[in-house]
Amino acid sequence: MADGWLRVGSAAVVAVLAYGVFLLAERLLRRALRRVGKRSALLLELTEHTARPLRWFVAMVVLRVTVGVALPAGPWHEPLSHALTLALIGTGAWLLAGVLVSVEQTLLSRLRVDERDNRHARRVQTQITLVRRVTVAGVAVLALGTMLMTFPAARAAGTSLLASAGVIGAIAALAAQSLLGNVFAGLQIAFSDAIRLDDVVIVEGEWGRIEEITLTYLVVHIWDDRRLVIPTSHFMSQPFENWTRREAALLGTVELDVDWTMPVERMRAELRRILENTDLWDGRVCVLQVTDAVNTLVRVRALVSAADAPTLFDLRCLVRERLVGWTRAEHPYAVPRLRTEHVPTVSPNGTRGGLPEPDHDARLFGESPDGRERVQTFTGPEPTTRPAD
Known part of the structure; x- marks a missing residue:
């Protein structure tokens, strides 16, 4: 018995010393990798994402070997070994996920999304982001399955489940139809290039802007700092506007209603002057046209262009403000106004003002003898005028 405990103590001391040597070597190696990482982004990412899982993985390896070699057989030996095996599988999956994340993060760091024409970079960024989530989830599922297979009962259940895989698959498909639909929609979004991170959309x-894309939902950062969370399947089944599908540059309009007296040529020259004196205009489109002229107003439309949607909105507001100020200052007579005209009535004899006397045929029964008799029947005899005394 004493020899057994002595062997256990010796194995524990050896294990502690071995793990201490590993920690010292790992720290020195990490410092060296950080220095080299200034020239290698992959080594720097590996240092950041694999330091903790590597320590735990080596610790589980040392403990597992120590328990398997030094500890004597007993009723607690098998459960402890099984628990350490499960921990070893979990830390190994954690380490593998860290390596994969480091590789994907290295690829992301090489993308330049701060440039004007960053459509390709944003597409690759979207794909790598979704692939990273898929790989981490796959590693977790693989680790969980491996852990379950270490149990004899789970292996027997797995054999039984394979026999009824068709029924279980049908039930699982019906139960997870919505979830699987969103997952496949997320993969379709990643590789179909229909939408990317930082795309400007109207939904x-x-x-x-698209702020985040996962396998099941997207987050849209609305202009007033609200967040709109939408299932990924919505983008594959419902129409939406993507303002940066091919490029970020856009066209915008500014419409004004002015009086018919507005000199359009001068207004067109003023639009050109406004655009040439601002950095918001990208120099592509400057057009001013009369799009409507009915009733009392003339509708003028200015068509301008900008590098992206926020710049275009600011440019439209600037053009509208400057054109309104220019109209009031330089051509106040062209400000929209409502005109009315009074037309006096004219009598048949050519005189203005009074109404004409009604024709005899316009009376109730007319001026015929029969008509006068009918008038007397309903209204009584007409009064006679007494001669003046």
């Missing part, structure tokens, strides 16, 4: 009547 559900809201204008915003």
Whole structure:
């Protein structure tokens, strides 16, 4: 018995010393990798994402070997070994996920999304982000399955489940139809290039940017700092506007209603002057046209262009403000106004003002003898005028 405990103590001391040597070597190696990582982004990412899982993985390896070699057989030996095996599988999956995340983060760091024409970079960024989530989930599922297979009862259950895989698959498909639909929609979004991170979209009547894309939902950062969370299947089944599908540059309009006396050529020259004196205009489109002229107003439309949607909105507001100020200052007579005209009546004899006397045929029964008799029947005899005394 004493020899057994002595062997256990010796194995524990050896294990502690071995793990201490590993920690010292790991720290020195990490410092060296950080220095080299200034020239290698992959080594720097590996240092950041694998330090903790590597320590735990090596600790589980040392404990597992120590328990398997040094500890004597007993009723607690098998459960302890099984628990350490499960911990070893879990930490190994954690380490593998850290390596995969480091590789994907290295690829993301090489993308330049701060440039004007960053459509390709944002597409790759969206794909790598979704692939990273899929790989981490796959590693977790694989680790969980491996853990379950270490139990004899789970292996027997697995054999039985394989026999009824068709029934279980049908039940699982019906139960997870919505979830699987969103997952496949997320993968389709990642590789179909229909939408990318930082795309400007209009969805559900809201204008915003794609802030986050997962396998099941997307987050739209609306212009007033609200967040709209939408299932990924919505983007594959409902129409939406993508303002940066091919490029970020856009066209915008500014419409004004002015009086018919507005000199359009001068207004067109003023639009050109406004655009040339601002950095918001990208120099592509500057057009001013009369799009409507009915009733009392003339509708003028200015068509301008900008590098992206926020810049275009600011440019439209600037053009509208400057054109309104220019109209009031330089051409106040062209400000929209409502005109009315009074037309006096004219009598048949050519005189203005009074109404003409009604024709005899316009009376109730006319001026015929029969008509006068009918008048007397309903209204009595006409009064006679007494001669003046």
